[in-house]
Amino acid sequence: MTLGWEEIRAEVLRRIRVRDWPPGALIPGEEALAEEFGVARATVNRALTALAEAGVIERKKRAGTRVAALPVRRARLEIPVIRLDVLGRGLAYDFRLMADRQVPAPVPVAARLGLPEGQPMRYLETLHLAGGLPFVLETRWLNPAVLPDPPPDFAAVSANEWLVTHVSLVSGDIAFTAEPATPREAEVMGVAPGTPLLVAERTTQGMAGPVTLVRLAHAPGHRVVMTF
Amino acid sequence: MTLGWEEIRAEVLRRIRVRDWPPGALIPGEEALAEEFGVARATVNRALTALAEAGVIERKKRAGTRVAALPVRRARLEIPVIRLDVLGRGLAYDFRLMADRQVPAPVPVAARLGLPEGQPMRYLETLHLAGGLPFVLETRWLNPAVLPDPPPDFAAVSANEWLVTHVSLVSGDIAFTAEPATPREAEVMGVAPGTPLLVAERTTQGMAGPVTLVRLAHAPGHRVVMTF
DNA sequence: CCGGCTAATATGTCTAGACATAATTCAAGT
DNA sequence: ACTTGAATTATGTCTAGACATATTAGCCGG
Numbered sequence: 001m002t003l004g005w006e007e008i009r010a011e012v013l014r015r016i017r018v019r020d021w022p023p024g025a026l027i028p029g030e031e032a033l034a035e036e037f038g039v040a041r042a043t044v045n046r047a048l049t050a051l052a053e054a055g056v057i058e059r060k061k062r063a064g065t066r067v068a069a070l071p072v073r074r075a076r077l078e079i080p081v082i083r084l085d086v087l088g089r090g091l092a093y094d095f096r097l098m099a100d101r102q103v104p105a106p107v108p109v110a111a112r113l114g115l116p117e118g119q120p121m122r123y124l125e126t127l128h129l130a131g132g133l134p135f136v137l138e139t140r141w142l143n144p145a146v147l148p149d150p151p152p153d154f155a156a157v158s159a160n161e162w163l164v165t166h167v168s169l170v171s172g173d174i175a176f177t178a179e180p181a182t183p184r185e186a187e188v189m190g191v192a193p194g195t196p197l198l199v200a201e202r203t204t205q206g207m208a209g210p211v212t213l214v215r216l217a218h219a220p221g222h223r224v225v226m227t228f
Numbered sequence: 229m230t231l232g233w234e235e236i237r238a239e240v241l242r243r244i245r246v247r248d249w250p251p252g253a254l255i256p257g258e259e260a261l262a263e264e265f266g267v268a269r270a271t272v273n274r275a276l277t278a279l280a281e282a283g284v285i286e287r288k289k290r291a292g293t294r295v296a297a298l299p300v301r302r303a304r305l306e307i308p309v310i311r312l313d314v315l316g317r318g319l320a321y322d323f324r325l326m327a328d329r330q331v332p333a334p335v336p337v338a339a340r341l342g343l344p345e346g347q348p349m350r351y352l353e354t355l356h357l358a359g360g361l362p363f364v365l366e367t368r369w370l371n372p373a374v375l376p377d378p379p380p381d382f383a384a385v386s387a388n389e390w391l392v393t394h395v396s397l398v399s400g401d402i403a404f405t406a407e408p409a410t411p412r413e414a415e416v417m418g419v420a421p422g423t424p425l426l427v428a429e430r431t432t433q434g435m436a437g438p439v440t441l442v443r444l445a446h447a448p449g450h451r452v453v454m455t456f
Numbered sequence: 457c458c459g460g461c462t463a464a465t466a467t468g469t470c471t472a473g474a475c476a477t478a479a480t481t482c483a484a485g486t
Numbered sequence: 487a488c489t490t491g492a493a494t495t496a497t498g499t500c501t502a503g504a505c506a507t508a509t510t511a512g513c514c515g516g
Contacts, residue, residue, distance in 0.1 A: 257465090257466060257467085258466075259466085270469095273468075276467090277468090287466090289465085289467045290465055290466050290467075291466075291467090292466060292467080293467080
């Protein structure tokens with residue numbers, strides 16, 4: 001039986017786990033491991049590269065490879081389109097466009113996106129429903145420069161989904177916070193004002209500049225789950 | 229100038245972004261791309277493998293490579309040890325061990341970890357401080373089977389940090405929720421009961437079974453930030 | 457028309473060898 | 487002592503070719 005790179009990764013990981021190679025220790029070079037396992041150096045390299053990406057080891061040219069002393073655990077969050085998220089929970093999906101206006105960007109919004117203050121923006125408020133009940137209230141500021149002419153009908157396709165399929169998003173970030181429901185959120189979602197809501201705030205940048213700032217206020221009890 | 233795999237990845241990504249290759253479309257095979265870019269197939273493979281890991285494309289043997297129709301955006305969360313998280317914010321770190329008891333596992337805890345009900349467990353309550361102010365209240369159930377004899381002094385090293393460096397964690401998950409501060413949390417953290425708190429609940433499994441279930445209640449206003 | 461076998465094909469992985477690059481060590485030279 | 491530069495070394499990447507594996511398309515017999 002001949003070894004593949006995944007088996008080598010597993011074996012190296014095992015030795016780290018049983019503290020054969022304790023945190024901070026230097027592990028043998030690729031050449032030595034290749035000989036030990038009877039494979040080409042490239043195969044060892046593939047395995048170690050994968051472990052480095054996972055944060056288990058740290059590699060430096062000339063200095064060699066060492067076991068990460070304080071392994072940074074990385075969790076991956078897959079952010080699906082809201083519709084698929086709901087369907088994935090076995091619930092019926094629907095949404096309602098609650099507001100759609102052209103408004104000058106308020107200062108905090110403009111600042112977050114790096115746009116001039118007062119720049120006209122599309123403001124959208126969409127309530128996503130799961131099984132007929134409020135699931136997420138989406139409050140979105142959209143840079144109209146990214147929209148085609150004529151603009152899409154966000155009452156037919158949710159802005160969430162239209163953007164994913166029609167705009168090339170380059171980078172962005174998400175921040176999760178716990179916030180008391182605003183009066184508006186309380187009213188729309190049918191909860192008491194001040195109820196703790198899990199809020200995700202996302203900004204995204206496209207190729208041609210800032211695209212959107214969106215606040216997703218999740219219904220009480222919502223859990224965002226990640227595995228590592 | 230000769231092309232490397234990162235440049236090929238960038239070029240393929242560019243073509244996807246400008247919709248040269250729209251979502252759902254089949255892109256040329258590795259052989260064809262290799263010829264076009266004047267590199268070996270392995271180099272193209274390296275580039276495409278990276279894009280597939282990022283969720284931009286989907287690859288299947290025989291069927292070829294196609295642009296992901298609904299690109300699932302993946303965000304990565306790096307979970308540092310709390311001490312480093314605080315120091316990284318430029319604040320002084322300290323912690324206080326508020327409780328340390330041996331208690332039979334309550335049903336929900338035992339169930340979440342897959343341990344028999346009533347199993348004796350170590351219960352730890354640690355308040356982490358940033359700049360002298362409450363930062364996180366850590367409520368931890370720890371499987372004593374993973375502890376050495378004699379057990380470490382969690383008043384000297386926080387359980388959070390001791391576990392990372394001394395126990396090989398194999399897998400686990402994190403869930404974020406927004407919850408009203410319990411009376412205990414309100415008292416310890418100096419906030420009004422019911423204040424929305426961002427709560428992270430983590431379970432981790434080691435090689436020799438379940439390790440710990442921990443609830444991290446973050447001070448109001450805490451943001452968990454991820455980039456993608 | 458359908459089920460199953462077979463051949464074709466694109467990706468997945470491996471090898472052996474080469475050169476590139478970064479980082480460290482150590483020897484000069486000022 | 488301090489700086490500069492060259493040799494060394496481990497990882498990073500690339501090549502050309504090979505075989506492995508999954509999946510599909512098509513053929514063929516019932």
